[in-house]
Amino acid sequence: MTISTAIIFAVIAIGALALIFGLVLGYASIRFKVEGDPLVEQIDAVLPQTQCGQCGYPGCKPYAEAIAEGDDINKCPPGGESTIKNRADLMGVEPKPLDAAHGEEDVKKVAFIREDECIGCTKCIQACPVDAILGAAKHMHTVITDECTGCDLCVDPCPVDCIDMVPITQTTSTWKWDFSSSPKGDIPIKMVS
């Protein structure tokens, strides 16, 4: 066997191997194709989904994409400090305080339409990112409280300023055992006598 035939064999062998691996990889890339960026999905999952746009992006998903691209993680006032921490964990960066330029963390609110004053202009319906306002042209509108994310976006478009952001009132089922408002000592167990 001459040296040239040895080279030919080697080339054929390597070529065959390359072909096989190429086919396998090609198949795998089709078979196990990942739709979208999984990181974006993960970031999106730890955003509050108010779709308020306070971060400067039109919705939570676009902001998630921006974070994946390297934007700051502290532009989300509705999510507050706790979601910043989650995002910091996810991105492997240090948590930062909330960027005040995008707003402050506030109590949870929902929109409320003073229905006597509503003129039925549908402007708020168009502004609502989650279709939580019900109504038709020249008919009174109302907010579906359960669906409202409290994003504030309907307040500005209203020509008669009949939309209020009302803080969600605490009920017995949403109470968090916060005894700052009522006497402490709910477990009066320690007997002395």
Add this chain to the structure above:
Amino acid sequence: MYPSFDSIIETLNAGKTFSFPGGVHPDDKKSLSNTSVIKKPSMPELLVVPLRQHIGSDGICCVQVGDTVLKGQVLSQSSSPFSVPVHAPTSGEIVAIAPHVVAHPSGLTEMCISIRPDGKDTWCELSPIANYSDVHSNELIEAICQAGISGMGGAGFPTHIKTSTSKPVEFLILNGIECEPYITSDDRLMRENAWQIRQGLDILTHLIGPEAIIVAVEDNKPEAFEALSIACQDKKEYRVVNVETKYPAGGEKQLIQVITGREVPRNGLPADIGVMMFNVGTCFAIADAILHGKPLIERIVTVTGEAVESPSNFRALIGTPVSHLLDEAKYNPKKQKKPKVVMGGPMMGFTLSDATIPVIKTTNCLLVPAKKELVDDNAERPCIRCSACADACPASLLPQQMFWHAKAKEYDKAEEYDLFDCIECGACAYVCPSEIPLVHYYRQAKAEIRLQRDEKNKAEKAKQRFEARKERLEREKREREEKHRKAKEARLAANKAKEQSAASVDNTNSANEGASQAKDKVAAALARAKAKKAAMQTSANGESHVQPQRDDVNETSTSLENTPSPDDKKAQVAAAIARAKAKKAAQAGQSSQSSQNEQPATEVGAQSAADEKKARIAAAVAKVKAKKAEQNTEDSEEPASQVDEKPALNPADEKKARIAAAVAKAKAKKAAQNAEETTKEPAPPANQADEKKARIAAAVAKAKAKKAAQNAEEATEKSAPPVNQADEKKARIAAAVAKAKAKKAAQNTEVEPEDASLKGASTHVVSSDSQAPDTSRAEPAQEQQRDEKDEKKARIAAAIAKAKAKKAAADKEKESQ
């Protein structure tokens, strides 16, 4: 694997029981109240019945304030299978349905129905099921649900849900443990009403069909044990079992473990391991409901503690205020540092925030501790990791770990330590040498985790809705584009086809022809659009009087409609001419008027308050004029279109009307401008009052003018159509008179000296327009007759006038900015 049925029975026959890990032995203090016979307290002055008294959802209130209800009458209906109704505890009148502080540690309010008893205590009609063994179990379960029975041991789980299980039940356990210190309500109930408890047990046995029936009583209640043994002696299958006293043996999971040795799985129910448990109080209530038809409207409440003179057990109506029971037990506030009432026992109870809180279905005890009875100093010290809490925990958890993570708000880690398996019995806090309120932390952590879950679900929903909306908007956009594209294609194709056909007809000037055809088409389309708009305007005739241009279209429409199709073209031409003229005239009028107005405008620039008022009045006057002009047009139009003789005359009239309207508008604007300019100076104090007055004046003026206009209209109708012009003049005169009157009226309503300027202004405005103010005097009599009818119209007109003035002002402002 848990013990089999046979081995359990064997153990029980041998007189032994199993045990649960941990547990504590606090001083039970039951001797304070366990010797006092159950008493019936006096009727309180007001009963407050919360709509929700158990876990699950609220019922829907089905009574109204002012209704008279009978004892036992249903007050709320179940809104879901998980809710039970509440009933009127006595007969009386419903005085309020409003939020009231309820028996909840938060001291928050919930919907409650307040009943003022009439003292008669009249029962409503009851429907007992005496022969329950012949009745289908569904009917019994329904009866239990309708009687509003929910678990009376503590959690208040709706009993009908529990009883309607489809799983086979091996053990039916009656819980007479009452392990918490101080409480003796079940004890007294067992002693005094053992037979009825036995009857309830019979019903439950019939309903569930268990293989073994066990009545469990703690061994510190020998009298209750005795009473129940006697009540159950004729039935061999009812085993009354003595259980070792240990807190919390009365917990459902713990008692099951004590009796059967089986553990209820996490997230599972006792029914999953073939056990079902009822509190003795619940059992008693079931007997009441089935055998007597009585709904659950009362329960035994222990009022105890060293701060009451006579600790006792009361058969209290649901809704009885706590303060009433305290009075009955002779509460002595001097024995307490500050008022403190604990609802429930010392281990699992909570401090009440208000003494008007009502007794509910799960209230078993009111504890009123004396000064030194309970330590209340919040002296929480650091955890020393002694692990006493872990030894005491009946659920075999690691309390100090959970505390650690709960305190650091690392809720996911706390959850990993099985936080949700904690029954909040308080044994860990009881043994803690550092006085840490451990259960408090667990409750906080649990609530926080639950809320976070809710929030996450909500966020998920919001995300879905947001995405659905985005998709919808995109789809709509696509569809719109598609439509436009198709329309364009169709247009192009049509044009091409036309060109081709034109080419085939006339080869030489095909290009010209096509173009002109297209033009024709455009013209036709425009004409159609106009006709449509005009039709719309006619239908909304009432609104259209403000804008001269609209009137114009209006007029077109009338002529369009009135004339037959051959005349159509004519009418249109006439209308077009009229419009053109009107526009021109309006422009001329406006310019001339504005130059005229220049002087007064500068004159009145001094007092801003007066100016604003003036502006408003001017606007109103302007409005009146516009209105009048419009009506005149209509007047003159009516006969014209009816007769259809002189289309030429019609536009002429209209032109006049138009001019008047335009002038009026211009004036209004000017006035508004003036007002705007002057208001830039410091605002006067009397501004608001003036404004109001001006408004009133405007409204009055409006009303009068309107009336006058109507009169004019009538007059016009009476007179013959050919003398149209004369009529118009009359109408104008009438209107002028009306205006003058309005002015006067405005003057009358205002007493202050500043109004002189207002007068001057309005006079000026009026006089510039009306030529003969003093002609017709016969009007006022007629006016008064139609006063009422006109009032509404006047108001609307005034509103419009106001709106316009405002708009003008806004425009001006914008311009100046």
